[in-house]
Amino acid sequence: MSENNVVQLFRTVRVSRASEDIVQQIRSNIFAGKLAPGDRLPSEKELAEQFGLSRVTVRDALRVLESQGLITIKVGAGGGAFVANPSARPVSAMLTDMLRLQGLSTKELVEARLIIETSIVTLAAERATAEDLDAMQQAIAAARAGRATGDPNFTRHSVDFHAALARAAKNQVLLFTVNSLRTPFYDTLEKLLPDDGMAQRAIEDHQKLLDAVVAHDAAQAAQVMREHLMYFEKRVEKIAT
């Protein structure tokens, strides 16, 4: 064992908190199915008694569980902590945060988004239900109606369209991943004043995407998506710099 190559035999030690034990116990009960979505946990006071700890410590634990998406907390009579429905939303939010923190280049984001969005649209071409198609069509119709009244801000409808498209792929992992990648773009897009040309282009592209999905034409859908993303990401890129 030379000076330069120190072998790591031990791990960092961290003293745990009492509240972590509470978190762990409640998690175990949730994962074991002893607590199901919608079930109410005992009140903070009761939990404090059961755990033999103070109410503050219990609240600490509950805040952690809430942040992990495992419980929701309601105030007032009949309130308390309730086991949450499992959702990919917290995962997506966290992935969004983590990506944001990394100071990623637009180029990397664009590239990653291209890969995932084209996969999504390919899957959507296979898997979209009538409901999905309807949702996509409605987003397009709403964008058209908005434009007809002179409102060039198509962002909201674009978000809705892309959300419906991603749902049509029937893969929640891709859904939350692409949402995390999209968020930076939509944030920027919403800040700029979109012109009517962009609105028109968005509507046209969305319609083409929908048509391709309806026709189960995955290759065409992927191609349109690529062009769509490249067009819009060039505009966002200009503004961001």
Added chain:
Amino acid sequence: MSENNVVQLFRTVRVSRASEDIVQQIRSNIFAGKLAPGDRLPSEKELAEQFGLSRVTVRDALRVLESQGLITIKVGAGGGAFVANPSARPVSAMLTDMLRLQGLSTKELVEARLIIETSIVTLAAERATAEDLDAMQQAIAAARAGRATGDPNFTRHSVDFHAALARAAKNQVLLFTVNSLRTPFYDTLEKLLPDDGMAQRAIEDHQKLLDAVVAHDAAQAAQVMREHLMYFEKRVEKIAT
């Protein structure tokens, strides 16, 4: 507006907590780059003064930020809340929770991973540097050495190999995303007792992947990756149980 079709004009209202405002303010500073990883926040006492709220409320907010993976908290002199390095681990942990709770299915995860991993290996075939290739080779060599001494546990070397491969794609977004998606799988694999057949297969596949990347043969690399993932994911069918 008939009885059966009630138009939703309003959204559910929820009274916010004071601590959420603190969370938001700290997040804004982190995302704006005013607080960088490693930076220390003021003490709880000082934050309480700055926000004009009690220390309890500040602690609430800090617990949330900690659970979101944005800060780490240290006890004692020189302690306090420090801005965390972005890590895939909190995302993976949350993803694992959702898998356990069946909010997401293994099938969806596998499908998403297939898409992203094959894109990564395609990019790596174009972009890998000598350094990347060396790192991959070393992971393979380490796995071989381990196996030669009778240690069938190749998981660590597999993690290293895939990490090196993902770095070779030169896209931080894909790297981070795939690390988040991969970890639940490895955590499960590590809990199994892998047999030597699996170790051998991993080493062979990794070598084939490396060879394809060296040869800039993206199509071959993608094909090997697909087969590799399908082989292993069949053996880890139930992730996070």
Added chain:
DNA sequence: ATGGTATAAATATATGACAAATATACCATA
């Protein structure tokens, strides 16, 4: 049936205090 008020239950927040963890400074000893 509708509206208003009181009450109870539960979380949210505050204040003050002590416990525990940790880094640093200082001193004694070999």
Added chain:
DNA sequence: TATGGTATATTTGTCATATATTTATACCAT
């Protein structure tokens, strides 16, 4: 000088007690 021990200061962790706020329900009046 290096090592070990102790004291001190700083900071988080937890506690006890209390009040504020939110919300559902019960009850009464119109």
